[in-house]
Amino acid sequence: MIDKTVPDVETAVAGIPDGATVMIGGFGRAGQPVELIDALIAHGAKDLTIVNNNAGNGDVGLAALLATKRVRKIVCSFPRQSDSWVFDGLYRAGEIELELVPQGNLAERIRAAGAGIGAFFSPTGVGTELAVGKETREIRGRQYVLEHPIFADVALISARAADRWGNLVYRETARNFGPIMATAAATTVVQVDEIVPLGSIDPETVVTPGLFVDRVVAVGQRAWLQGGTFVGGVDIEGRPLVADTEEAAR
Amino acid sequence: MIDKTVPDVETAVAGIPDGATVMIGGFGRAGQPVELIDALIAHGAKDLTIVNNNAGNGDVGLAALLATKRVRKIVCSFPRQSDSWVFDGLYRAGEIELELVPQGNLAERIRAAGAGIGAFFSPTGVGTELAVGKETREIRGRQYVLEHPIFADVALISARAADRWGNLVYRETARNFGPIMATAAATTVVQVDEIVPLGSIDPETVVTPGLFVDRVVAVGQRAWLQGGTFVGGVDIEGRPLVADTEEAAR
Amino acid sequence: MTTRISRNELAARIAADIPEGSFVNLGIGAPTLVANFLPADEEIILHTENGLLGMGPAPEPGRIDPDLINAGKQPVTALAGAAYFHHADSFAMMRGGHLDVCVLGAFQVSQTGDLANWSTGAPGAIPAVGGAMDLAIGAKDVYVMTDLLAKDGSSKLVAACAYPLTGVGCVSRVYTDHAVFDVTPAGFAVREAFGDNTIEELRALTGLELVDAATSVEGN
Amino acid sequence: MTTRISRNELAARIAADIPEGSFVNLGIGAPTLVANFLPADEEIILHTENGLLGMGPAPEPGRIDPDLINAGKQPVTALAGAAYFHHADSFAMMRGGHLDVCVLGAFQVSQTGDLANWSTGAPGAIPAVGGAMDLAIGAKDVYVMTDLLAKDGSSKLVAACAYPLTGVGCVSRVYTDHAVFDVTPAGFAVREAFGDNTIEELRALTGLELVDAATSVEGN
Numbered sequence: 001m002i003d004k005t006v007p008d009v010e011t012a013v014a015g016i017p018d019g020a021t022v023m024i025g026g027f028g029r030a031g032q033p034v035e036l037i038d039a040l041i042a043h044g045a046k047d048l049t050i051v052n053n054n055a056g057n058g059d060v061g062l063a064a065l066l067a068t069k070r071v072r073k074i075v076c077s078f079p080r081q082s083d084s085w086v087f088d089g090l091y092r093a094g095e096i097e098l099e100l101v102p103q104g105n106l107a108e109r110i111r112a113a114g115a116g117i118g119a120f121f122s123p124t125g126v127g128t129e130l131a132v133g134k135e136t137r138e139i140r141g142r143q144y145v146l147e148h149p150i151f152a153d154v155a156l157i158s159a160r161a162a163d164r165w166g167n168l169v170y171r172e173t174a175r176n177f178g179p180i181m182a183t184a185a186a187t188t189v190v191q192v193d194e195i196v197p198l199g200s201i202d203p204e205t206v207v208t209p210g211l212f213v214d215r216v217v218a219v220g221q222r223a224w225l226q227g228g229t230f231v232g233g234v235d236i237e238g239r240p241l242v243a244d245t246e247e248a249a250r
Numbered sequence: 251m252i253d254k255t256v257p258d259v260e261t262a263v264a265g266i267p268d269g270a271t272v273m274i275g276g277f278g279r280a281g282q283p284v285e286l287i288d289a290l291i292a293h294g295a296k297d298l299t300i301v302n303n304n305a306g307n308g309d310v311g312l313a314a315l316l317a318t319k320r321v322r323k324i325v326c327s328f329p330r331q332s333d334s335w336v337f338d339g340l341y342r343a344g345e346i347e348l349e350l351v352p353q354g355n356l357a358e359r360i361r362a363a364g365a366g367i368g369a370f371f372s373p374t375g376v377g378t379e380l381a382v383g384k385e386t387r388e389i390r391g392r393q394y395v396l397e398h399p400i401f402a403d404v405a406l407i408s409a410r411a412a413d414r415w416g417n418l419v420y421r422e423t424a425r426n427f428g429p430i431m432a433t434a435a436a437t438t439v440v441q442v443d444e445i446v447p448l449g450s451i452d453p454e455t456v457v458t459p460g461l462f463v464d465r466v467v468a469v470g471q472r473a474w475l476q477g478g479t480f481v482g483g484v485d486i487e488g489r490p491l492v493a494d495t496e497e498a499a500r
Numbered sequence: 501m502t503t504r505i506s507r508n509e510l511a512a513r514i515a516a517d518i519p520e521g522s523f524v525n526l527g528i529g530a531p532t533l534v535a536n537f538l539p540a541d542e543e544i545i546l547h548t549e550n551g552l553l554g555m556g557p558a559p560e561p562g563r564i565d566p567d568l569i570n571a572g573k574q575p576v577t578a579l580a581g582a583a584y585f586h587h588a589d590s591f592a593m594m595r596g597g598h599l600d601v602c603v604l605g606a607f608q609v610s611q612t613g614d615l616a617n618w619s620t621g622a623p624g625a626i627p628a629v630g631g632a633m634d635l636a637i638g639a640k641d642v643y644v645m646t647d648l649l650a651k652d653g654s655s656k657l658v659a660a661c662a663y664p665l666t667g668v669g670c671v672s673r674v675y676t677d678h679a680v681f682d683v684t685p686a687g688f689a690v691r692e693a694f695g696d697n698t699i700e701e702l703r704a705l706t707g708l709e710l711v712d713a714a715t716s717v718e719g720n
Numbered sequence: 721m722t723t724r725i726s727r728n729e730l731a732a733r734i735a736a737d738i739p740e741g742s743f744v745n746l747g748i749g750a751p752t753l754v755a756n757f758l759p760a761d762e763e764i765i766l767h768t769e770n771g772l773l774g775m776g777p778a779p780e781p782g783r784i785d786p787d788l789i790n791a792g793k794q795p796v797t798a799l800a801g802a803a804y805f806h807h808a809d810s811f812a813m814m815r816g817g818h819l820d821v822c823v824l825g826a827f828q829v830s831q832t833g834d835l836a837n838w839s840t841g842a843p844g845a846i847p848a849v850g851g852a853m854d855l856a857i858g859a860k861d862v863y864v865m866t867d868l869l870a871k872d873g874s875s876k877l878v879a880a881c882a883y884p885l886t887g888v889g890c891v892s893r894v895y896t897d898h899a900v901f902d903v904t905p906a907g908f909a910v911r912e913a914f915g916d917n918t919i920e921e922l923r924a925l926t927g928l929e930l931v932d933a934a935t936s937v938e939g940n
Binding site: 354376 | 768769770771772779781782784785786787789794795798805806807810811815834846847848851853854857884886887888
């Protein structure tokens with residue numbers, strides 16, 4: 001019997017070595033596998049290269065990982081955000097290396113790694129400083145820049161549900177980088193709200209087939225769902241609105 | 251109001267010019283848009299280039315189109331089948347040009363056209379006669395061959411259901427080339443079993459967003475479904491088994 | 501005295517140019533205002549790079565869904581007819597030329613349509629490009645929404661961009677608070693001057709030889 | 721007299737080498753027989769190039785579904801846990817190296833692991849390649865299932881392929897009716913000779929200097 005589920009997040013991130021390249025899913029906070037990141041922090045691997053669209057928000061999740069100074073380099077498209085102070089400080093202090101990649105090139109390079117593409121001519125970035133030093137070519141009258149795949153040792157991603165074969169479904173725009181990162185890593189680790197019985201995910205609606213998944217861990221339902229149904233009652237960071245209301249009433 | 255539905259297959263294929271490159275979905279008979287092909291035959295466009303995985307089966311659908319001798323060239327991976335006699339005859343008579351493409355290169359080249367990729371280095375076909383004359387390159391210690399996108403003027407594909415925005419869901423392995431061909435053609439025409447109300451397709455399960463679709467026509471439920479549920483009772487070509495049973499009983 | 505329309509008036513002006521049935525991406529910041537002025541009785545489908553077509557307005561209070569955000573990480577909703585997809589598919593839509601219009605902000609636009617909107621190149625600044633370069637080269641029409649003048653009074657329409665480029669020759673039209681400019685082979689053409697603004701005033705403000713679209717129909 | 725095992729025995733022999741949890745693609749023709757010998761109490765997930773993982777056996781009569789077929793266009797079923805996907809995604813699985821094993825037929829296999837299985841190069845023959853070239857270069861292990869000898873008695877294991885190639889250096893193991901051969905840097909190594917077959921007989925049949933795997937452990 002195939003069973004890719006593991007009992008806890010510690011087991012899920014076990015064995016990630018120092019120096020690993022780790023893809024971390026999410027676009028801002030949406031789809032960010034916070035529980036797995038916390039486990040990676042506790043695990044202690046250092047000298048990491050992180051691939052993510054951003055460079056952390058606030059003081060949790062990816063930002064908390066950066067704060068440990070165990071990340072040597074980050075590959076991303078949009079590090080600078082209103083709440084990216086952890087990264088900003090490290091970058092200004094010269095304590096983290098940044099490879100800035102246009103978001104579409106980032107996505108396509110990750111896909112290329114998973115799809116066995118050696119390299120591809122991209123329309124994005126031509127004539128900009130992000131293409132400096134890269135091969136360019138005119139094809140059918142248009143300029144392109146040659147971009148190479150981004151591989152990872154490990155991908156940490158978040159999905160809504162999985163079965164024991166590792167088939168995944170996501171939720172709304174939290175899907176983002178999860179499906180492509182799952183294809184580009186030697187080991188793909190997924191946190192989900194729940195493990196569902198094999199056969200309960202309609203084969204037409206599987207987004208990531210279990211082929212791409214190595215370990216799955218259930219971390220419980222997100223705060224804005226009840227029984228899988230959206231109920232709201234949170235702010236954009238997922239914190240209960242009730243607290244705010246109480247504070248406002250004081 | 252956006253409404254991509256058209257009333258009949260004649261309207262669906264209207265305006266396809268002589269000399270057009272037409273992608274036709276399907277893998278063998280599965281997903282082959284037979285009603286649209288019949289309409290294309292009636293429409294009369296000639297000197298066509300057809301992109302399909304195969305080169306027709308039996309005497310219907312794509313095979314019937316080839317039999318009209320209005321196809322100048324076919325781009326496919328697997329023309330020779332037990333029931334590809336129409337193509338076989340034309341090919342042996344020198345009446346049709348064949349561009350043979352490994353199936354994965356065919357799929358990836360179609361995707362590349364839809365995704366704006368200028369060209370890509372493929373691992374498939376290296377060192378074979380299907381790569382003769384093509385640029386090759388060693389990347390990360392492995393040989394690749396440069397492959398270019400395949401664009402089309404028109405894609406004719408089959409899906410199970412659509413809404414008026416053109417969002418599509420498919421059925422089982424009849425999905426095959428539909429989603430990628432929809433992205434690679436200037437005009438994408440889809441036949442579906444049924445048009446469903448906007449909002450009735452779960453946004454998590456849309457396979458082809460309406461962005462890629464221009465015209466949708468309902469052709470009625472496939473013979474092996476009732477009310478959208480599989481009931482069987484047909485052979486692999488979709489013909490009722492009852493007839494065979496009666497014949498056998500005689 | 502020159503006429504300057506407000507940010508909201510400019511958003512409404514842009515919205516009026518977007519035909520029903522268009523697939524549109526509105527960049528982070530001011531361009532998101534355009535959504536507020538799209539006609540309620542027409543269907544225009546908004547794309548957000550983080551994996552949604554058919555984006556709807558902000559949710560009611562209490563109905564914020566952290567899984568459902570736009571490119572600016574703000575909470576949004578999904579309309580009936582929406583579709584979710586992953587990042588490679590989302591950017592394939594852009595890069596494959598499937599979006600009809602995108603509206604972007606700008607630091608500078610050159611008269612050949614080069615766009616600079618992602619970096620001022622200032623020393624010590626933290627660079628961030630996001631999806632700007634993909635949008636710039638991908639949409640069928642790239643509209644820029646910006647003030648004509650920077651805070652220091654310099655023109656954002658320039659002969660050649662001094663700031664790092666986002667894309668080369670990619671902008672088709674620039675909507676500013678003073679006027680609307682088309683990018684043409686002959687340079688910027690004044691498509692519409694707001695209020696009493698004259699082409700001479702615009703030439704003075706920009707320092708560019710602007711084409712008067714009204715008198716050069718044959719020329720373009 | 722040499723031992724030749726049957727096609728079904730060979731399929732069973734291959735099936736015995738496939739570990740539980742493997743993702744496997746069985747090529748058109750004889751390799752599909754392997755599915756019949758996979759242990760019923762183990763989960764091995766079959767991939768078919770036309771867009772399905774978790775392929776099950778042929779349906780009952782009357783339950784044929786023309787939308788649910790394998791790469792050979794035969795009716796199949798889908799197991800609980802199956803997933804459908806489009807062709808680019810399906811071949812990305814192959815080409816990206818995500819399949820553990822594929823089993824293919826062959827006209828010839830060279831001692832450096834080149835595979836020829838798609839064309840005899842005969843004049844007038846209609847060529848058809850399908851997914852063979854993608855499978856050959858994509859799976860982690862490419863197993864060939866074939867008779868050792870062609871109908872004319874010539875060996876299908878050769879020093880260099882005379883037929884047009886499917887892939888270069890891609891085969892890891894060849895299962896024949898006479899013996900199982902590993903492709904090694906030193907050439908074909910006899911992994912297992914069936915029945916009373918000896919390496920000398922196999923050398924005589926193939927005309928190749930075969931490595932005796934049993935006596936050359938250190939050499940490989």
